[in-house]
Amino acid sequence: MNNLAKFIAGIFMTLGIAWLAFVVGARGQYGDLAPTSSVLEEDGSIPADADLYPIALSGVAQQGAKEYASLGCVTCHTQQVRRVETGFDVERGWGLRPSAPRDYVLQEHVLLGNSRIGPDLANLGLREYSEEWLHQHLFEPQSLIPSSLCPPSPFLYDSVDEPASSDLSISGEDPEVVRHIRPTIRAKRLVAYLQSLKQDYELPEVSFIEKEVEEGDQEVVAEVIDTDDSSKAPQWLQDQIDHGKEVYMKAATGGGMCFTCHQTNGEGIAGQFPPLAGSDWVLGNKERLIKISMYGLMGEIEVNGVKYNNVMAPPGIPPGSLTDEQIANVLTYIRNDWGNSASAVSPEEVATVRASLKGRAPMQMFTSAELSSPVQ
Amino acid sequence: MSTDSPEKIIDRSAKLVFSFFISSAGLWLLIAALFAYLAAAKLTDPFFLSTCEYLTYGKIKVSQANAFVYGWGGNSIFAVSIWILARLSQAEVRGSIFLVFAGFIWNIAITFGVLGILDGHMSGHEMLEMPTEVWPAMLISYLIITFLILVVHRSRQIRETIAPQWFILAALLWFPALFLIAWNGMELNPARGTLQTVLSMWYGQSLIWLWLTPIALGAAYYLIPAILGRTIDKYYLAIFGFWCIAALAPWSVVHHLEGGPVPMWIPAIGTVMSIAMVFPIAVASTNFHATAFMDIGKVWSSLPLRFVIFGTLSYTVSSYIGVVFSLPAVAKITQFTIINEFHFNQRVYGFFSMIIFGAVYYALPQITNREIPKSAKSFHFWTSTFGVLLLLLAYLIGGLTHGVLAGQPSLPWSSSVIQSIQPYFIITKVAFVILAFSQLVFVVNVWRVIFPNPVECLNNLKKEASV
Numbered sequence: 001m002n003n004l005a006k007f008i009a010g011i012f013m014t015l016g017i018a019w020l021a022f023v024v025g026a027r028g029q030y031g032d033l034a035p036t037s038s039v040l041e042e043d044g045s046i047p048a049d050a051d052l053y054p055i056a057l058s059g060v061a062q063q064g065a066k067e068y069a070s071l072g073c074v075t076c077h078t079q080q081v082r083r084v085e086t087g088f089d090v091e092r093g094w095g096l097r098p099s100a101p102r103d104y105v106l107q108e109h110v111l112l113g114n115s116r117i118g119p120d121l122a123n124l125g126l127r128e129y130s131e132e133w134l135h136q137h138l139f140e141p142q143s144l145i146p147s148s149l150c151p152p153s154p155f156l157y158d159s160v161d162e163p164a165s166s167d168l169s170i171s172g173e174d175p176e177v178v179r180h181i182r183p184t185i186r187a188k189r190l191v192a193y194l195q196s197l198k199q200d201y202e203l204p205e206v207s208f209i210e211k212e213v214e215e216g217d218q219e220v221v222a223e224v225i226d227t228d229d230s231s232k233a234p235q236w237l238q239d240q241i242d243h244g245k246e247v248y249m250k251a252a253t254g255g256g257m258c259f260t261c262h263q264t265n266g267e268g269i270a271g272q273f274p275p276l277a278g279s280d281w282v283l284g285n286k287e288r289l290i291k292i293s294m295y296g297l298m299g300e301i302e303v304n305g306v307k308y309n310n311v312m313a314p315p316g317i318p319p320g321s322l323t324d325e326q327i328a329n330v331l332t333y334i335r336n337d338w339g340n341s342a343s344a345v346s347p348e349e350v351a352t353v354r355a356s357l358k359g360r361a362p363m364q365m366f367t368s369a370e371l372s373s374p375v376q
Numbered sequence: 377m378s379t380d381s382p383e384k385i386i387d388r389s390a391k392l393v394f395s396f397f398i399s400s401a402g403l404w405l406l407i408a409a410l411f412a413y414l415a416a417a418k419l420t421d422p423f424f425l426s427t428c429e430y431l432t433y434g435k436i437k438v439s440q441a442n443a444f445v446y447g448w449g450g451n452s453i454f455a456v457s458i459w460i461l462a463r464l465s466q467a468e469v470r471g472s473i474f475l476v477f478a479g480f481i482w483n484i485a486i487t488f489g490v491l492g493i494l495d496g497h498m499s500g501h502e503m504l505e506m507p508t509e510v511w512p513a514m515l516i517s518y519l520i521i522t523f524l525i526l527v528v529h530r531s532r533q534i535r536e537t538i539a540p541q542w543f544i545l546a547a548l549l550w551f552p553a554l555f556l557i558a559w560n561g562m563e564l565n566p567a568r569g570t571l572q573t574v575l576s577m578w579y580g581q582s583l584i585w586l587w588l589t590p591i592a593l594g595a596a597y598y599l600i601p602a603i604l605g606r607t608i609d610k611y612y613l614a615i616f617g618f619w620c621i622a623a624l625a626p627w628s629v630v631h632h633l634e635g636g637p638v639p640m641w642i643p644a645i646g647t648v649m650s651i652a653m654v655f656p657i658a659v660a661s662t663n664f665h666a667t668a669f670m671d672i673g674k675v676w677s678s679l680p681l682r683f684v685i686f687g688t689l690s691y692t693v694s695s696y697i698g699v700v701f702s703l704p705a706v707a708k709i710t711q712f713t714i715i716n717e718f719h720f721n722q723r724v725y726g727f728f729s730m731i732i733f734g735a736v737y738y739a740l741p742q743i744t745n746r747e748i749p750k751s752a753k754s755f756h757f758w759t760s761t762f763g764v765l766l767l768l769l770a771y772l773i774g775g776l777t778h779g780v781l782a783g784q785p786s787l788p789w790s791s792s793v794i795q796s797i798q799p800y801f802i803i804t805k806v807a808f809v810i811l812a813f814s815q816l817v818f819v820v821n822v823w824r825v826i827f828p829n830p831v832e833c834l835n836n837l838k839k840e841a842s843v
Contacts, residue, residue, distance in 0.1 A: 001615065002537050004530065004545075011546045011622055012553060015586070018626035019557055022578050022642065027571055029639060070496035072434015078712055086635030086708055091785040099637040105569040111500045112573045114632060116712040116782065117419075119789045142422065147791040149798075151422045155429040271786050309791045 033105045038202040053201040056106045057193070064193025067186050069109055071153070078113035079122040079197065090209045094120040095199060100206045103199050118150055125198035128257065130319045132363050134191045135168055135183050143170055144365075145311055146299065156187035169361035178361060237332070237344055244333025247326050256315045256322060256330050266338040272310060274303035277338035286331070286345055288371050290353040293327045294320065296365040311365070320362055324350040382466060387743045389468035390459050393475045394743055395826045397455035398736055400483050402819035404447025405729075407490075409812035411440035416805040420798070430494045438498060438505045439490045444724060445503065445583065446486045446514070452732045453591050454479065454521055457544045459739050460598050461525055464541055465532030471524045478524075481517035485510040501562060501572065502580030508563050515555055522548045539614040543594030546622060550586040554579055570638050574630065581629030584723050589691075590621065592731040593660055596688050599731075599738055600667055603681045604674055609666035617659030624649050624656065631702040634711060650702035653695065661692035679753045683734030686761060690726035694719070709783060714797065715775030717804075718768055725811075726764045733760070733818060746825045752817060759814035767807035774800025 001007055037050030046052070057065065068074070081095030089095060099122055104110045129137075133144065139157050141148040160167055163180035170179050183191070202208060247256040249264070262268050266277035276282045281303055282289065296314035300307060314320035315330075322330070328347040335342040380388075415436045418424050425431045454475075462469050469475070489506030492498070498505040525548060529541065558579040561567045567575060601608055608614065631646030668675050668685050675681045698719060701710050733756070741747050774797045781793040 001542060002535050004526075007537075007542070007545065008549060010619075011549060014619070014622040015550060015553055015626050017623075018578075021627075021645070022574055022630060023557060023561060023567075026574055026639065026642065027567060031568060031571055033569060069500040070498060071432050072438055072498065072500070074500045075434035075437045080636045082635030082711075086704065087711065088783045088785055092782075092789075093785070098635075101570045101637045101639070103637060107569070109500055110570055110572045112570065112636060114502070114577070114712060115714070115716055117714070117794065145790050147795050149419060149422050149790065149794055151418060151433045152426045153429075153432070154427055269786055271792075272788050310788050 030101050033102045035106065036102070036204060038204070040204050051201075053203060054103050054106055054199075057196050060189050061193040061196040062108070064189035064191070064196075065107070065109065065111075067190045068193055069111060073121075074111040074113045076113075076115060076117040076150070077119070077121045078116050079120065080112045081120065081122050081199070084209060089120060092119075095123045096126070096208045097199065097202070097206050098209075099199055100203055102203055102205070121194070121197055123198050123200070125195045126200055128317060128319070129195075129313070130363070131191055131195070132168055133313060133319065134194055135181075135187060136170055136363070138187060138190065139168070139170065139181055144298070147309075153187075156184055156190070157181040158184060169364070237336075240329050240332040240344055241336050242333075243326075244329035244331070245337070247322070247330040248333055251317070253317050254321075255317055256326070257317055258315060258330065258334075261312070266334065266340075272308070274301070274306070274308045276334045277340060279303050282334050283340060283342045286343075286349060287353055289331050290327060290345070290350050291357070291366055291371065293322060293331060293350075294354065294357070295360065295363070296320070297367070297371075298365040299367040299369075301368040314363055314365065324354065383463070383742070386462050386466065386468055387459075389470070389472070390462050391743050392472045393469055393479075394455045394459050394739065396476050396479055397451045397458075398740070398822055399826055400479065401448050401451035401455065401732075402822050404443050404451060404483075404486075405815050406812075406819055408440050408444040408448055409808070409815045411436050411443060412808045413805070413812055415440055416801065416808045419801040420805055429496075435494050435496075435498070439493050441503065441720070442486070442493065442506055443490055445588070446489070446506075447483070449588055449724065449728065450482060450486070450518075451479070452736070453547070453587070454482075454525075456595055456732060456735045456739070457548060457591065458525055458528065459743070460540055460595060460735075461529050461544060464538070464598070465529055465534075467528050467531040467533065469524075469528055471527070475521055475524050478517040478520035481513055482521070485513035485517065489514075499562070501576035503583050504558055504562060504576055504579060508559075511555075511559055511563070515552060515559075518552060518555075522552065538597075539608070539611070539618065540594040540598035542615075542618050543590040543597065546618075547587050547590035547594070550590075551583070554582050554586065570636070573636070574633065574638055574642060577632055578626075578630055581632065582626055584720075585621075585625040585629055588724060588728045589625075592687060592691070592728045593621075595731050595735045596660075596664055596684050599680065599684050599735060600664055600688075603678050603684075603738065604667065604671050606667065606670065608663050609670065610662055613659045614663055617656045617663070620653075620656035620659070624652050628653050628702070631707070632711070634704060634707045647702050647704060647707075650699055654699055657692060657695040657699075661688065664688040665692075679750065679757060680734040680738035682757060683730050683737065686757075687727050687729075687731035687734065690722060690730065690764075694722035694727060697722075709779035710775060711779075713775040713778040713782065714771055714800070715779065718771035718775055721764070721771065722768055726768060730760065730764075736822060740822065740825050744825050746828060748821050748825055752821050756814055756817045756821065759810055759817065763807050763810035763814055767804055767811065770800045770803035770807060774804075 035052040035054055037046045037052055039047070039050070041047055081089040081097070081099045083098045084090055090098065135157075137144050137150075138153050140152045140154070141150040142152070158181065160180045160182050163169065164182075167180050167182045170181060248258045249255070251257045251260065261273040262276050263273075266275060268275040274281070281301075292312065293315055296312045296319070298311045300309045302308075316322040316326075324347045327350045328345045331345040334340065335345070414425070414431065415433060418433045418436065458469055458475070486506070489510040492507035492510065493505055497507040499508070526545075529545065558575060561575040562572065566572070597608065597614065627649035628646055631643050631650050633646070634643040636643070664685070665688065668681075675685050700706055701715065701719075737748060737753055777800070778793065778797045781787055781796055787793055
């Protein structure tokens, strides 16, 4: 301790051993990870024509990653799905599987983050948010999620008086006041980056987590529907119900993806997504249902006496894209399954409502207050 | 001159350097306090200053951490280390002008670093956010200062070294090593993928455990016996405690990566070593508290010592809490929550800063021969204590709420989980206002002693320059 040289040697040795492990050792262990295919041949080689993952970000998304870093998004958002035994991330729907070291090898700056005041973003690109939704969220998160703490970034947008078709219209609590904004190049980069965030492939070392409970549910529902004595319904109604069910269950372009929130059994998720089975909203006023199916719904609502506060983006992939016929079918379906029985909705009725809403900005979600006020 | 005691001569040689570093540290403390308030205010009202691109929440939060650790932490470390080592070596501080010059560079580098963060040039890696352009200036100025401090230590009169010297010297030397490792792994020879995260996590946490912590422990080992006039109880344990920290701390810090996309052995080792950290924590708190409680009346009546003992108690409590939170079962709940803020503030404010406050209040009157009014110090102590406790309690309870609610996947994220911890953000905002006020009192206390009369001071400088 008294000899300075020996002392210095000692303290650097203790530090050096940790350095050897965490820096040199870890680099030796997985510093040369490279993209690979989802499934390897038996001898461990990559099949000849297989796709390699992860995929490099597009140029514009890479620019967006820089914006993400420079604005300090990482202060509140992580980009890592933890292993199932150490966290609830997969259960929360933040990813199909835990993140693996290989997912990050092509990123220039890896921003895993260590604080979650906002949700995890490792799979934001899988959550079917449209470009418009993301832009509106960046511009003013509170216009979409009223309780959000995410700071608005109006400096990424130019406000315009004469909107072009590519501009966004945003209305706040007062629907009369509509602001038109035009994304700057930086906003576009950032949105491209956010949409590119997805770990939607399997790797040899990690596969998707099966949600066993949900699959079980699906089978049960399928059985119930198969054994349903639906022959009593007239053929045209049965067709509408069948087509409507397709829209309800389809989670690809042109589908409605309704089941992801309201579940295949129409029960929703307690406290989060309201049920459709036996719901006073579903069995009640058709016009209200049609409006929600076109524009979505946000804010507090009461279903069968239970309060919900969440955001339902305009249904459809891409959002708000369901046709009059699809809306008529899917509404007819939800009004006539899971024990529900109510009159069918026709495409003409939908068209009438659509015409009455002419001029309403696309994606502008309804609120409960707006829907309960008398129709003009 | 000949009548002056050796202490007086040493103090006089350290006066310029100590005053320079501690007054710069004070300025950084105020800047950090302002950032802390802005960040807390933005969390309670997202629209607050939202149109200003330079002041996004992310940028402010990061700037605050950097201003606090490198600005306040760095400058106060230089001041306190120089003075304590000079006193213990019974040697005068030499090369003051170089020390001040290097100190200027250090401060300018951090100023540009923080401005760079606000201007959008940040990397996003923990405690390495400042633009790489300022890193060389930081490292070079740091090495100059450390070299001159080592020169003081080398010229010591007594060959035997004691605990404060080990801790302070080790901290001074660990920083450049950590910094070089991080620089190499991030910039010169960049690591790929999540290796970056392992490295930045290791660096950022080690900075607290191997730089701020040993300095504060060293200062406590010096101040407690010096003020109480008695030796450290069970002093023979100190060497064990020192080497335990040296050997275990660099391993324990990576447990924050639990469950993440890194090899599993990394957080596993971190957890094991975190648990082993109970030994050095126990040693330090035994040494400090066994000594202090022999004469608790004196501890209470001496304000510098009261600050120091608050810091050491805080160290003990926070370190044990840190051990508990590193256990996988607990980490599952607390990981990624605002408990992180609890840890950071507990360490850098409740522990490190409080001991530095004590050290400054003890050293400054001796160095400048001017007393700081007791009421002003006392006011600073009580506002700091209250502010820190309020802040930590809010982060602790808020963090546990955050973790427990986040672990229930049926609760929607922002409308339920984050909404529930909103009240705690309001409390932290209040706490940061109190702390900012308290820090202002500290800085005024210090500046009034260093620059009792600014006009006269300038004239003296002019005279000295003309001579």
